[in-house]
Amino acid sequence: MATNIFSIGQSALAAAQAAQATTSHNISNATTPGYNRQVVVQSTAGGINYGYGFVGQGTQVAEIKRVYNDFLNKQVMASQTTASSLDSYLSQISQLNNLVADTSAGLSPALQDFFKSMQNLAS
Structure with a gap:
């Protein structure tokens, strides 16, 4: 014993x-x-x-x-996923913005010429 x-x-x-x-x-x-x-x-x-x-x-x-708190861990993961998604969206939309907003070779000069022509036609 x-x-x-x-x-x-x-x-x-x-x-x-x-x-x-x-x-x-x-x-x-x-x-x-x-x-x-x-x-x-x-x-x-x-x-x-x-x-x-x-x-x-x-x-x-x-x-x-x-x-650890599983709820808070899931909230952090969801926030990081959203942040990554928005960062990706920002990089893609910035490329489109640079393409459209270029004053010499983008869509803006073509639209300005179009509306200038329409204004001349209306005059």
Whole structure:
């Protein structure tokens, strides 16, 4: 029975060591832009059925989870998608604007000549 107590204590110490390492990692990256805090999730290590009942075997680290707001993450992604779309639109529309607004070789001189001709015709 004594080795069982020691193995339970050993599993608790291993889980606490993982939690301490994760906390240290969180502290060292606290000022890193875009870093998400992490937490250790522990679970029971299961039990052994001795016939008269189950005897636990301690704890284990089930996973290390990132803590973040999924809604805000989706909002950031949507905003970045919209910004990229608008940047692409700006580059394409700028080319059209430069083509149409050119005073020497664009569409503007042709339209001015057309309306000048129509005004002469009306006179």
